[in-house]
Amino acid sequence: MKCSGEEKxxxxxxxxxxxxxxxxxxxxxxxxxxxxxKTGCWDNGASRYCGLAKS
Numbered sequence: 001m002k003c004s005g006e007e008k009x010x011x012x013x014x015x016x017x018x019x020x021x022x023x024x025x026x027x028x029x030x031x032x033x034x035x036x037x038k039t040g041c042w043d044n045g046a047s048r049y050c051g052l053a054k055s
Contacts, residue, residue, distance in 0.1 A: 002053040003036035010044070 007029050014025035036042045041050035 002055050003033055003040070003042065004055060006036060006042045006044075006052065007033040 010029035010032060011026055014022050014029060017025070032043060036052060037054050039050070040052050040054055041048055042052055
């Protein structure tokens, strides 16, 4: 899996959930992508997993 794939999933989830502002959610996805590109780990708030391709 790739960091960019996780970011795409995150963005899709933002558009489906109406609990928080979409722009805030998308900003959070971008922050998570940036961290993933540096570490290879994705943290979705509930869990953290590593070994992702940094692309």
